[in-house]
Amino acid sequence: MADDVLFEFLHMEIVGHVYKEQATREDIDKERVTCVSTLEAMGFRVGQGLIERFTKDCPSFKDDLDIMKFVCKDFWSTIFKKQIDNLRTNHQGTFVLQDNTFALLTQFSIGKQYLEDAPKYLAFSCGMIRGALSNLGLEGVVTAEVSVMPSCKFQVVIQKT
Amino acid sequence: MADDVLFEFLHMEIVGHVYKEQATREDIDKERVTCVSTLEAMGFRVGQGLIERFTKDCPSFKDDLDIMKFVCKDFWSTIFKKQIDNLRTNHQGTFVLQDNTFALLTQFSIGKQYLEDAPKYLAFSCGMIRGALSNLGLEGVVTAEVSVMPSCKFQVVIQKT
Numbered sequence: 001m002a003d004d005v006l007f008e009f010l011h012m013e014i015v016g017h018v019y020k021e022q023a024t025r026e027d028i029d030k031e032r033v034t035c036v037s038t039l040e041a042m043g044f045r046v047g048q049g050l051i052e053r054f055t056k057d058c059p060s061f062k063d064d065l066d067i068m069k070f071v072c073k074d075f076w077s078t079i080f081k082k083q084i085d086n087l088r089t090n091h092q093g094t095f096v097l098q099d100n101t102f103a104l105l106t107q108f109s110i111g112k113q114y115l116e117d118a119p120k121y122l123a124f125s126c127g128m129i130r131g132a133l134s135n136l137g138l139e140g141v142v143t144a145e146v147s148v149m150p151s152c153k154f155q156v157v158i159q160k161t
Numbered sequence: 162m163a164d165d166v167l168f169e170f171l172h173m174e175i176v177g178h179v180y181k182e183q184a185t186r187e188d189i190d191k192e193r194v195t196c197v198s199t200l201e202a203m204g205f206r207v208g209q210g211l212i213e214r215f216t217k218d219c220p221s222f223k224d225d226l227d228i229m230k231f232v233c234k235d236f237w238s239t240i241f242k243k244q245i246d247n248l249r250t251n252h253q254g255t256f257v258l259q260d261n262t263f264a265l266l267t268q269f270s271i272g273k274q275y276l277e278d279a280p281k282y283l284a285f286s287c288g289m290i291r292g293a294l295s296n297l298g299l300e301g302v303v304t305a306e307v308s309v310m311p312s313c314k315f316q317v318v319i320q321k322t
Contacts, residue, residue: 009207010171013207014203017203042174042178046170
């Protein structure tokens with residue numbers, strides 16, 4: 001539990017810091033986009049580093065779905081102490097990962113009050129997924145959406161090479 | 162292990178980000194001071210949050226030394242997976258906490274090559290100690306020094322009230 005808390009607190013600090021630092025700059029217009037991409041880029045590098053460690057002693061994966069299952073189970077549970085609750089795919093490179101109680105949103109009130117703040121707290125994790133997949137040879141785009149707190153859907157669209 | 166890695170990677174990202182963002186600003190002069198205090202402030206808030214959780218079910222402490230022992234043992238091992246190796250005090254409010262293999266420095270080469278970079282990676286932890294102590298009623302100043310990697314000494318000077 002303590003570890004989760006350390007990560008969650010540190011994550012909150014980063015989000016707060018990135019948004020605060022942008023607010024003091026002049027280019028307020030670009031604020032939101034820049035913050036999200038800053039956080040996403042951090043997550044990307046952390047995801048790359050983590051997956052390298054986690055897969056050190058793993059056999060290789062047989063296909064994209066196999067990789068995605070690894071991310072949903074092993075990768076996710078090491079970071080967030082639970083697996084992704086639901087993985088769906090159209091078998092054409094799009095995957096939807098649903099976490100019904102996403103750790104970085106559980107500190108929020110369950111109502112709609114903070115719904116618009118949620119994306120701030122998802123950018124880093126989108127980056128982590130993208131970084132992990134990238135190191136496993138899958139380049140793609142990862143987005144997230146929240147409709148009901150603290151549940152969250154990550155959509156992964158793999159780019160065909 | 163995985164948890165440590167997550168924290169370490171995230172910590173590295175923060176340090177990198179804070180220094181990079183400062184480098185792009187005009188006030189290069191103040192660069193170093195500002196970065197250190199930004200990181201220290203983040204650590205302070207994280208330390209406050211953590212100690213609140215960790216001491217939730219703890220009996221109260223009988224004196225400053227008792228608090229410091231708690232920080233060296235329980236607090237430190239939850240965060241860094243090991244206790245502080247050596248705690249010394251002059252019994253007048255100054256404490257020296259020595260960690261012979263400080264987790265945030267172990268990724269560095271052991272030689273002197275990166276010795277001057279070490280302070281960047283200590284500011285956050287100084288803040289964490291200060292935040293933890295502050296929530297336990299001890300206001301003080303926390304500094305760190307490294308003479309041989311990856312060993313590190315934190316000096317805590319408690320301000321008499």
